[in-house]
Amino acid sequence: MTAEPPNLTWRPMAVSDAAAMADLLNAVDAEDHVWGRYTVDDAADELGSPIIDLPTATLAVFDGPTMLGFSAVHHEPTAEVVHRTQAAGAVRPDRRRQGLGTTLLRHGLETARTLHARHHPTLPLVVESVYGEHVDGAVALYRAAGMTATRWNLHMRHPLGAAIPVAPVPDGLRVEGWTAETDEEFRAVRNDAFQTDGSARLGAEEWKVWAVNANVRPELSFLLRDVRTGTAAGIVLTVCWEADTAATGIRDAYLGVIGTRPAYRKRGVAHALISHTLRAAQDQGYGRASLRVDADSSSGAFGFAQRAGFVTQDTQVHYCIEG
Numbered sequence: 001m002t003a004e005p006p007n008l009t010w011r012p013m014a015v016s017d018a019a020a021m022a023d024l025l026n027a028v029d030a031e032d033h034v035w036g037r038y039t040v041d042d043a044a045d046e047l048g049s050p051i052i053d054l055p056t057a058t059l060a061v062f063d064g065p066t067m068l069g070f071s072a073v074h075h076e077p078t079a080e081v082v083h084r085t086q087a088a089g090a091v092r093p094d095r096r097r098q099g100l101g102t103t104l105l106r107h108g109l110e111t112a113r114t115l116h117a118r119h120h121p122t123l124p125l126v127v128e129s130v131y132g133e134h135v136d137g138a139v140a141l142y143r144a145a146g147m148t149a150t151r152w153n154l155h156m157r158h159p160l161g162a163a164i165p166v167a168p169v170p171d172g173l174r175v176e177g178w179t180a181e182t183d184e185e186f187r188a189v190r191n192d193a194f195q196t197d198g199s200a201r202l203g204a205e206e207w208k209v210w211a212v213n214a215n216v217r218p219e220l221s222f223l224l225r226d227v228r229t230g231t232a233a234g235i236v237l238t239v240c241w242e243a244d245t246a247a248t249g250i251r252d253a254y255l256g257v258i259g260t261r262p263a264y265r266k267r268g269v270a271h272a273l274i275s276h277t278l279r280a281a282q283d284q285g286y287g288r289a290s291l292r293v294d295a296d297s298s299s300g301a302f303g304f305a306q307r308a309g310f311v312t313q314d315t316q317v318h319y320c321i322e323g
Helices: 015-032 040-047 100-119 136-144 183-197 204-210 242-248 269-283 301-307
Strands: 009-011 058-063 066-074 083-091 125-132 148-158 173-177 222-226 232-239 252-260 288-294 311-322
Touching: 015 040, 015 058, 015 066, 015 083, 058 100, 066 100, 083 100, 100 125, 100 136, 125 136, 136 311, 148 301, 173 269, 183 204, 183 222, 183 232, 183 252, 222 269, 232 269, 242 252, 252 269, 269 288, 288 301
Parallel strands: 083 125, 252 288
Antiparallel strands: 009 058, 058 066, 066 083, 125 311, 148 288, 148 311, 173 222, 222 232, 232 252
């Protein structure tokens, strides 16, 4: 590691940094292939999110107008059992090995503890960072900070076409599309579906930031409804990033949220929803579909995705530290 360059500016991020942030993230993705491309509007939406306190929870380093790296921490407002905070960050590839990442990660860990003491001091704290397992520098950085790999997420793609599985809608259920009127039902199904794996419930503001944002595709987002009771049984919420399409020339339908209420599991709900969504993506001219699954999930999500025709492209690792 070389000495940190002089005359750098360190300060919290601001919404006005959207263009600099998008430029940084796109430079990082071109090298690391970890999260996809960003438009300035994408970055502005994240920086303007009501669920992050920019002055408290972020730090960026600049060389003139160029953002070299950043740290941003998100806490869980609705945590009940464990307070799991997310410490995200990145450093521009040509400015690595200069100590910037170490300083930014230290900020992330310290800020996570500060937010924990403010919001959930009686709960156990877990600080988590997620990055591609193929990026050796990031792996070394997390390990040096005492963080341990605990989960592996597989990024999988589907070619559409003949690989789309045939899966009928289960008896007694019907397909409906996402609308502003059914949005709250989508959130409720997500929260019920993920409650069994320890995930915190998403509040309305978090849902709008992380799920139903400008990139959501209503025409590729569906729920299955129980005709007799009117209950929403399962959902698929799909997004597509314009910046990725511009960079690759391929429209990718990313199945960002897939969930089935516990009472409707083992009835083919998710299989039917995925098949329906893939066929809709094919009909609408998308070039492929993708999703992420937990490699070790007790739900068997990885095997399920394989059987549906998805193929693993890369792996992201969750690095954690307690307290």
